[in-house]
Amino acid sequence: MTTHLYRSALLRFADDGAALYDQDGLLATAADERGVQRVVAAGSWAVLSGQFAGQGVTHWPGRIIAPGFVDLHIHFPQTDVIGSPAEGLLPWLEHYTFPHEARFADPAHAQEVACFFLDELARNGVTTALTFATSHPGGVDALMREAQARRLRLIAGKVLQDRHSPDGVRDQTEQSLLDTEALIGRWHGQGRLGYAITPRFAPTSTPAQLAGAGEIAARHPDVWIQSHVAENLDEVRWARELFPTSRSYLGVYGDFGLLRERAIYAHCIHLDDADRALMRDTGAAAAVSPTSNLFLGSGFFDYVAADRAGMAYGLASDVGGGTSFSPFRTMLAAYYVGREGQAKPGVSLTPEQLWWQHTAGAAKALGLQGVVGNLQPGCEADFVVMNPAATPLLARRTQAAQSLAELLFAMIVLGDDRLIERTVIA
Ligand code: GUN
Ligand code: ZN
Numbered sequence: 001m002t003t004h005l006y007r008s009a010l011l012r013f014a015d016d017g018a019a020l021y022d023q024d025g026l027l028a029t030a031a032d033e034r035g036v037q038r039v040v041a042a043g044s045w046a047v048l049s050g051q052f053a054g055q056g057v058t059h060w061p062g063r064i065i066a067p068g069f070v071d072l073h074i075h076f077p078q079t080d081v082i083g084s085p086a087e088g089l090l091p092w093l094e095h096y097t098f099p100h101e102a103r104f105a106d107p108a109h110a111q112e113v114a115c116f117f118l119d120e121l122a123r124n125g126v127t128t129a130l131t132f133a134t135s136h137p138g139g140v141d142a143l144m145r146e147a148q149a150r151r152l153r154l155i156a157g158k159v160l161q162d163r164h165s166p167d168g169v170r171d172q173t174e175q176s177l178l179d180t181e182a183l184i185g186r187w188h189g190q191g192r193l194g195y196a197i198t199p200r201f202a203p204t205s206t207p208a209q210l211a212g213a214g215e216i217a218a219r220h221p222d223v224w225i226q227s228h229v230a231e232n233l234d235e236v237r238w239a240r241e242l243f244p245t246s247r248s249y250l251g252v253y254g255d256f257g258l259l260r261e262r263a264i265y266a267h268c269i270h271l272d273d274a275d276r277a278l279m280r281d282t283g284a285a286a287a288v289s290p291t292s293n294l295f296l297g298s299g300f301f302d303y304v305a306a307d308r309a310g311m312a313y314g315l316a317s318d319v320g321g322g323t324s325f326s327p328f329r330t331m332l333a334a335y336y337v338g339r340e341g342q343a344k345p346g347v348s349l350t351p352e353q354l355w356w357q358h359t360a361g362a363a364k365a366l367g368l369q370g371v372v373g374n375l376q377p378g379c380e381a382d383f384v385v386m387n388p389a390a391t392p393l394l395a396r397r398t399q400a401a402q403s404l405a406e407l408l409f410a411m412i413v414l415g416d417d418r419l420i421e422r423t424v425i426a
Contacts, residue, residue, distance in 0.1 A: 008060035012375040019352040029381040037381040037426040068127025068382035069327040070362035073287030078320030089232035101134040102168030110139040125420040127382035157198030177212040196224035214257030231267035250275040269299040276309030285365035289318035290333035314362030328415035351408035385422040
């Protein structure tokens with residue numbers, strides 16, 4: 001068995017979320033029975049290197065190895081929608097998003113965007129993403145094929161939207177459910193790929209489509225579910241009108257069997273405490289998408305209320321409502337949101353918490369703790385190599401950092417794709 005040894009500074013996380021940092025670290029990986037590189041040792045070079053005496057080492061002086069980032073919610077077909085301003089979510093969907101997504105009926109277009117999208121994730125150090133496709137099954141096939149060729153741990157799904165959607169993106173109830181089943185059979189568990197049942201959001205699905213999605217979810221408990229909830233006040237009002245018998249907008253998903261572990265709901269801004277308790281009790285998790293929420297004027301995720309309720313969450317770009325593929329931009333926006341959010345100005349997140357939410361915390365929300373988002377022994381070895389001197393200002397500021405928190409914060413505030421020197425896939 002060949003062991004790969006890497007020597008540089010090393011960031012990883014303890015089970016309780018605490019950041020662990022070795023200024024002179026060692027990461028050792030070896031292939032498992034499926035050929036996936038897994039971490040076999042991680043920690044201090046001085047302590048561990050004796051175990052591997054005489055073996056070749058890849059030495060990256062001045063660099064930092066860290067877990068690959070996990071993006072908990074993104075739309076691959078919205079790569080070209082970034083930076084499309086609108087009054088709010090619903091006009092943005094109508095004027096920009098649906099027309100763009102209609103183009104994914106063309107497999108060649110889907111293929112071209114899939115390649116660009118996966119390249120962009122890699123350039124930004126994102127090694128796992130939970131992504132929407134469009135309502136066209138061929139777009140899922142294109143993305144999955146490309147992800148498989150790159151050996152990525154990627155989770156994606158065909159959007160379900162059989163009403164209140166224009167021609168070109170609207171699907172047919174029965175066929176949409178058959179397509180979902182077929183895509184699960186084709187892709188879920190193939191290599192590192194996973195499938196997510198993907199109702200766009202309650203307003204664009206009939207009760208029959210949501211019920212069908214819930215039945216598929218019950219038949220496949222290890223398949224993921226992804227949707228949107230409580231992002232925008234107009235959206236919330238609309239969902240309440242369409243589903244008047246549910247206790248709340250989130251309750252609609254519960255009523256159709258779509259709240260459970262491995263269910264990820266983007267935004268979760270306009271929830272009440274009963275909704276948050278429902279998230280906690282069902283094991284569903286929120287994808288916090290701060291650049292999107294600030295760009296579309298949707299609101300502020302309430303971190304304090306989420307923690308009080310004990311519900312799970314992690315960070316997400318939500319491209320193309322979100323404005324950047326870069327986890328650094330997302331973590332910085334989350335810091336602003338935590339600072340200015342609703343009722344508690346002044347409260348915010350530590351850099352270790354922000355980083356955890358975009359790596360091990362996001363992996364935990366997916367039920368993939370100990371698999372991705374970390375570099376503890378046993379984890380799949382998806383990692384980034386960061387150059388903290390990638391720009392003159394980064395070099396100056398990180399050099400002056402007096403603690404791990406200061407170092408991480410400087411990278412969150414000043415970092416972008418230039419900080420990611422290399423992305424290594426297990
Ligand atoms: N709600 C329903 N569809 C979408 C979408 O594509 N993006 C965002 N941000 N919210 C949505
Ligand atoms: Zn979204």
